[in-house]
Amino acid sequence: MIEFHDVAYKDIIKIDNLVIREGEVTCLVGKSGGGKSTLLKLLNKTISPTRGKILYKGEDLAAIDSVEHRRRVVYLNQKPHLFPGTIKDNLLQGFYFQRRKAPSDEALQDVLEWVRLRKPLSTDVANFSGGEAQRLALARVLLLDAEVYLFDEPSSALDDETEDIVLDTVVRCVKEKKKTLVMVTHSKEHARRHADSIHHMHEGRLQGGGKT
Amino acid sequence: MNTEIIELTHIQVLLGYVFILLVFFILKRQSIRREKELFIATLRMTLQLVLVGYLLTVIIENPHPLVTFAVITVMLGFAVFTVFRKFKGRLSPSLKRVALFALPSGSLIALFYFIFAVIRVEPYYNPQYFIPIAGMIVGNSMTGITLGIHTMLTRFTDKKEAVMEALHLGATPMDASRDIVNDSFDAAIMPTLNNMLGMGIIFLPGMMTGQILAGVSPVTSILYQIGVMLGILGGVALSTYFFLVLGYRTFFNSEAQLKTML
Numbered sequence: 001m002i003e004f005h006d007v008a009y010k011d012i013i014k015i016d017n018l019v020i021r022e023g024e025v026t027c028l029v030g031k032s033g034g035g036k037s038t039l040l041k042l043l044n045k046t047i048s049p050t051r052g053k054i055l056y057k058g059e060d061l062a063a064i065d066s067v068e069h070r071r072r073v074v075y076l077n078q079k080p081h082l083f084p085g086t087i088k089d090n091l092l093q094g095f096y097f098q099r100r101k102a103p104s105d106e107a108l109q110d111v112l113e114w115v116r117l118r119k120p121l122s123t124d125v126a127n128f129s130g131g132e133a134q135r136l137a138l139a140r141v142l143l144l145d146a147e148v149y150l151f152d153e154p155s156s157a158l159d160d161e162t163e164d165i166v167l168d169t170v171v172r173c174v175k176e177k178k179k180t181l182v183m184v185t186h187s188k189e190h191a192r193r194h195a196d197s198i199h200h201m202h203e204g205r206l207q208g209g210g211k212t
Numbered sequence: 213m214n215t216e217i218i219e220l221t222h223i224q225v226l227l228g229y230v231f232i233l234l235v236f237f238i239l240k241r242q243s244i245r246r247e248k249e250l251f252i253a254t255l256r257m258t259l260q261l262v263l264v265g266y267l268l269t270v271i272i273e274n275p276h277p278l279v280t281f282a283v284i285t286v287m288l289g290f291a292v293f294t295v296f297r298k299f300k301g302r303l304s305p306s307l308k309r310v311a312l313f314a315l316p317s318g319s320l321i322a323l324f325y326f327i328f329a330v331i332r333v334e335p336y337y338n339p340q341y342f343i344p345i346a347g348m349i350v351g352n353s354m355t356g357i358t359l360g361i362h363t364m365l366t367r368f369t370d371k372k373e374a375v376m377e378a379l380h381l382g383a384t385p386m387d388a389s390r391d392i393v394n395d396s397f398d399a400a401i402m403p404t405l406n407n408m409l410g411m412g413i414i415f416l417p418g419m420m421t422g423q424i425l426a427g428v429s430p431v432t433s434i435l436y437q438i439g440v441m442l443g444i445l446g447g448v449a450l451s452t453y454f455f456l457v458l459g460y461r462t463f464f465n466s467e468a469q470l471k472t473m474l
Contacts (some may be wrong), residue, residue, distance in 0.1 A: 047377065048467055066468040070383035081377035097383035142382070 002043060007052035011040050012205040015052075020197075025181045026169060027191035030201035036184040037078065038203065039201070040150045043182060044075035055106070069100050073148040078156060078184075080130060082138030087112070088121040090136055094144045103143065111139045114169045116162060130157035135166065142170065149178040167194065210211055217427050229254070277337040284323075284346050291354040296351045298358060300364055307322065307460040310455055311357065318451025319346075319353040326443040348419065348440055349447040352404060355449035357455050360400035364456065367392040368463055375470055385468050389460040400452040404445050411441065 008014045010152035013035040020026050020043075027037045041047045042054060045066045054061040056069065074094075078196040083093055088108060095102045108121055125136065141149065146204045154170070155163040171194045174181045185191050192196045200207045239246050239360050266452075271279055278347060287406075292315055303311070323346050327333055333341045368375070371392060378388035411417055419440055423433035463471055 044380065045467065046376070046469060048469065067382060067384050070380065074382070077377065077380065077382045079373075083374065093378075094381040097378060097381050097387050119425075144381070159390040 001057060001163070003055040004097045005055070007042065007054060008011035009035075009042060009047060009049050011204070012094055013042070015039070016207055018206060020182055022180050022181065023175075023178050024129045024196040025175065025183065026197045026199065028182065028188070028199050028201055029191050030186045030207075031189055032186075033203075034201040035199050035204035037152050038204075040075060040152050040182065040184060043148070044073050045069045046075065059089040071144075072146055073150060074141050074144050074146040075150040076137060076141045076152060076154055076195065080133060082125045082133050082136060083193055085125065086121065087117075087119060087123050087125060087136060089120075090125055090149055091140050091143055094140060098144070108143070108155050111143050112136075113137045114173055115143065115166050116169075119128060131159070131162070136157065138170065140165070142173065145177075146179070149174060149180065151183040155190075163190075257357060268339070271339045271343070275335070275337065275339050277335075280337040280339050280342050282318075283339070283343055285345060287321065287350045291315055291319075291350050294354060295358055295361065299361060299365070303361070304462055307361075307459055311361070311459045314455035314458065315350075315353055315357050315451050316453050318357075318449075319350045319447045320445035321450055322353075322443050323349050325446065326439065328442070330439050336411070344419075345440060345443065349443055351432075352444040353447040356400040356404065356452045360396045360452040360455055361459075363396040364392060364459060364469045367395055372470070379468065379470065385461065385464040389463070396456050397452055400410075400468055401445070401448055402442075403441070404448050408441055408445070408450075417441070427446040440463040 002018075004015045004018035006016055007018075009210065013167060020081040028039060030036055038047070045061060045064075048062065056064060056073070061069065082090055082175050088105075091111070092102050094100075103119060112118070112121075115138050117132060117135045117139060119132075125133070134154065138151075138154050141151075155167055158166060167190055171181065183191075183194070232250065235250055236247060238244075239250065276277040292312055295311055295315065296303065318462065323342075326345060326349070327336055327342060331341060331345075336342075368389075374391070375388045379385075407417075417437050420430075420433040423436065424430055465471055
């Protein structure tokens with residue numbers, strides 16, 4: 001689905017070859033500063049390679065409209081930003097940006113349950129903790145029903161127990177819907193548990209990995 | 213009542229400078245080191261107004277369209293230069309080009325509309341009307357656009373995460389910048405709106421006061437002042453709007469990526 005051919009981004013990343021398959025869960029592991037987040041941003045076209053070519057479904061990413069691409073390949077930042085307002089306002093933000101029909105309140109409640117955020121939709125997000133913010137941002141992205149999800153440490157602010165429950169649920173939902181997921185994680189255990197492919201990144205280069 | 217204009221003698225004007233001495237005394241007593249600025253500001257104000265007074269006398273007595281437009285061009289050039297100098301090193305070349313287009317075009321649209329549709333001066337380039345009204349519209353547009361630029365630059369730094377998040381959620385650069393553009397427009401027109409709110413109650417505007425002092429009926433002065441205020445609001449709004457709707461694009465590249473990320 002996504003192929004990297006001799007891709008470099010400044011001196012941060014250099015990847016000769018990488019294939020991300022449709023409908024699979026791919027995990028990127030490695031020490032911080034290794035270029036994992038940069039790789040996700042390249043996939044989402046938040047940044048563009050300074051050398052080489054990325055293909056998305058066989059088409060050169062450089063030739064694809066960036067905004068349209070980001071609507072198909074959504075990126076969840078490690079430290080997501082919440083917009084001022086309520087939980088509902090935040091959940092619907094992506095639909096507003098994409099000029100799409102908003103889902104029902106029931107659908108919003110369902111996705112909040114996936115991420116174990118059991119609060120009324122009218123709750124103001126101003127005083128949310130880091131963990132709550134991360135779960136709401138995760139729900140917001142999941143709602144968009146994209147082709148590919150790019151998660152950058154989606155559970156880094158959660159306690160171990162919640163992290164396990166949320167990741168298990170989210171990965172199961174993504175797999176049931178036959179979506180593609182690329183996830184950066186610090187946890188090799190989570191990578192082993194959820195991934196179809198694992199890639200190790202160190203100093204901007206892939207150091208082995210592949211099918212689990 | 214005697215409505216004859218009181219001509220000021222040089223001695224009478226000199227008496228006004230007693231206030232400069234008063235400020236000088238306060239600065240000294242409070243050890244505020246602003247004496248040099250006070251001296252320079254006083255000297256510049258005096259010289260600039262005397263020179264412009266003589267220049268306007270010549271221009272008004274010898275009206276010519278080229279001269280009128282030359283004066284407007286100098287005014288606009290000075291306004292743009294002042295904006296550039298205020299944001300020295302903070303404006304990208306593309307943002308400078310946007311300001312160079314927005315300030316003159318917004319001001320001129322408001323000015324020409326005012327001259328041709330509202331006052332309907334004959335001949336249209338009559339410097340007695342054209343130049344002072346242009347001065348008020350251009351000056352206020354410069355202030356408005358300055359506030360707009362300041363807010364936009366600050367917000368694009370402070371709200372970088374919000375803009376990035378919006379892009380990640382599939383927003384176009386326009387949608388991702390909408391709050392920043394709106395905040396900047398609000399900041400730009402707020403002083404003009406506040407001016408309009410207080411006008412006639414808290415203070416009498418300069419132009420109207422000047423006309424009344426010169427013997428014009430207060431009713432006529434008020435009508436002029438209302439017209440000029442509306443023209444000023446139009447100039448500020450158009451200049452700032454042009455700047456903002458074109459300016460936000462300079463923060464993104466052709467791939468809809470925020471430039472600070474590159």
